[in-house]
Amino acid sequence: MTTPPSANPVRVFLVDDHALFRAGVKAELADLADDRIAVVGEAGSVGEAVVRIASDQPDVVLLDVHMPDGGGRAVLEQTHARYPGVVFLALSVSDAAEDVIAVIRAGARGYVTKTISGRELADAVVRVAAGDAVFSPRLAGFVLDAFSDRHVPAGVSDPELDLLSPREREVLKLLARGYAYKEIAAQLFISIKTVETHVSSVLRKTQKSNRYELSRWASDRRLV
Template identity: 40%
Template sequence: MIRVLLVDDQSLVRAGFRTILETEDGITVVGEAENGQVAIDRALELSPDVICMDVQMPVMDGLAATAQIVRRGLGSAVLMLTTFDRDDFLFDALAAGAGGFLLKTAEAEQLIDAVTALAHGDGLLSPEVTRRVIERSVSTPAASAAPAPELDLLTDREREVLQQLATGLTNAEIAGRLYLGEATVKTHVSNVLGKLGIRDRTHAVIWAYENGVVRVGDNPGQPAPPPASGGRIRPHG
């Protein structure tokens, strides 16, 4: 059961989100909070899997609350929800450690999918948001700098998984492309995040573009050739 904490200063919005999420088997709303400070207290008390966090709230906004929740290592994934499609909200949310960013104008199914994705360790950014993140990432000085030394910590297979991960593929899709078991891919993803010191898959995408693992115009998401009998898949690049 995916445990969700709803954080919004408008009770009607929280009620709407609760109704949407609890129509889905496997999701339960364990608590609500009307501002960021209360959200931190509820997160400590309830240990939710996912926190649906509004950006603009009194007392403490969602960005500050997210940063504190991530810094305390509570283990809850934060899905940032906002009415305003603003770049400063998006990039500040990612910098604070949010694992996903969704507009409140999204369809009910998109909210359910986002909560489910974050609960399973995936990041969630809409395609248009991902494009803006990539454009910002590749325009930074780090994008043209020498390869990050952390890359040397990765095995060839882990680098390959990171390339696939950077295109936004799920574990199941990566497994299909690389002819691996899904559990094996999950292990590789965990190793990549741990070795690079990255919080989640969303930030792995940003890191990969900033450090030249993939570049705009690359297509690392193309399937690898199937291995010959008893053979080993040759890593890309």
């Protein structure tokens, strides 16, 4: 069933220093957004973005994090407070915790990586425009870790957590952030079989039955 056209499509502005990438994003959104989205402008530098955002007043800015002249954080610092009606969604190749936390602290409403599909990106744009916060699955843990009020007071022991070895904790953190076994193995320079062994041990020690229960358990203890 075709989605009916929106009377007020989300007005999107693209900020990225690669013209070919901007062209690809525009084409993807035009093909997949079902008239929910209209790309109203673009910029390839921080200075151009600041001027054009002021003049175009988009609903959502898709924002590259790393650009030669300062990147997404610089754009946010110069525009976010001045235009509170504009929502910023970071779109980056980086999945580094420091990048995610920096742009969220600067005012971005979400952060997705450039591995996202066109359909998922269109949905993310519509969601942030409606007030949701949107993150690629493995990045949500960084934000929880930086902004959550939940914490274990210093010096207080967690008997269940104390059962896990340091390596098991490392595997659990990556698992809870959405990494596949192959990716965990590459990150920790161990074999996939070793990852499977560690996960089995963590499941047994925590008495959980699957990775989703483990993710919630890890989040409760601020491991992700």
